[in-house]
Amino acid sequence: MTTCVALLGGSFDPVHHAHVALAALFAQLLRPDQLRIVPAGNPWQKNALNASADERVAMIELAFRAAAVTVTIDRREIARGAPTYTVDTLREVRAELGPDASIVFLIGADQLQQLDSWRDWKSLFDYAHIGVAARPGYALDAAALPSAVAREIETRQGSLEQLRTTPSGRIFLAETLAVDISATQIRAALQRGEQANSLIPEVVLDYIQQHNLYKI
Numbered sequence: 347m348t349t350c351v352a353l354l355g356g357s358f359d360p361v362h363h364a365h366v367a368l369a370a371l372f373a374q375l376l377r378p379d380q381l382r383i384v385p386a387g388n389p390w391q392k393n394a395l396n397a398s399a400d401e402r403v404a405m406i407e408l409a410f411r412a413a414a415v416t417v418t419i420d421r422r423e424i425a426r427g428a429p430t431y432t433v434d435t436l437r438e439v440r441a442e443l444g445p446d447a448s449i450v451f452l453i454g455a456d457q458l459q460q461l462d463s464w465r466d467w468k469s470l471f472d473y474a475h476i477g478v479a480a481r482p483g484y485a486l487d488a489a490a491l492p493s494a495v496a497r498e499i500e501t502r503q504g505s506l507e508q509l510r511t512t513p514s515g516r517i518f519l520a521e522t523l524a525v526d527i528s529a530t531q532i533r534a535a536l537q538r539g540e541q542a543n544s545l546i547p548e549v550v551l552d553y554i555q556q557h558n559l560y561k562i
């Protein structure tokens with residue numbers, strides 16, 4: 347049996363219900379041997395993060411424990427101390443797991459729409475598959491995507507079975523996720539002094555309040 351490892355990277359500033367739902371969806375679809383959450387150390391396309399790396403990790407632990415989704419937190423991008431390029435992460439994980447393991451990097455539709463802006467993006471497929479989840483407001487059809495990304499999907503689209511049993515090179519689009527939540531919206535709500543109860547797990551909200559996060 348091929349080992350299958352799924353990775354969900356992100357800023358998680360803070361982690362929210364859609365992150366957990368995305369991870370749970372692919373846990374169910376792929377039944378991976380391991381599901382790793384990879385908090386970005388220095389997400390170079392974003393403005394400065396609000397919470398610290400340790401705070402983001404603590405919130406991720408709380409969120410996934412509360413949801414009973416079994417994950418491992420991989421801190422390599424935090425430890426790297428350089429702009430976070432996924433291609434570097436996938437190269438490292440490939441070296442660790444060997445040539446035969448299936449590696450699946452999970453993203454939402456917003457990131458698919460800008461995949462061609464990622465560092466050395468075509469090389470991502472040398473190391474891993476990409477699993478994409480739908481996101482309200484971000485279409486998955488070819489017309490909504492940069493033409494280079496649409497072309498890549500045309501040749502690389504594969505089945506879940508192909509993702510699970512081959513090492514890299516395929517894309518799978520999961521069209522069923524429909525959770526209209528963003529960390530931007532949560533930070534704005536918290537800054538306005540609103541509770542954001544329906545957007546993040548209660549344990550994460552408790553943590554945010556105890557640590558006085560997202561006030562400014």
Ligand SMILES: Nc1ncnc2c1ncn2[C@@H]1O[C@H](COP(=O)(O)OP(=O)(O)OP(=O)(O)O)[C@@H](O)[C@H]1O
Pocket residue numbers: 355356357358359364365368452453454455456457479480481482523525526527528529530531
């Ligand atoms: N509502 C959502 N539906 C589907 N995928 C999502 C959703 N929210 C985030 N993701 C995906 O999860 C990963 C990590 O996202 P991230 O931590 O940047 O959250 P975010 O809500 O997009 O943050 P921000 O609003 O700060 O940009 C990305 O691949 C992103 O596409």
Ligand SMILES: O=C(O)c1ccc[n+]([C@@H]2O[C@H](COP(=O)([O-])O)[C@@H](O)[C@H]2O)c1
Pocket residue numbers: 354355356357358384386389391392430431432433453457463464465
């Ligand atoms: O490699 C890149 O150049 C790159 C550019 C943008 C985003 N990413 C990765 O995509 C994941 C989601 O990013 P974000 O900004 O939505 O949190 C996270 O793991 C980022 O490191 C990676």
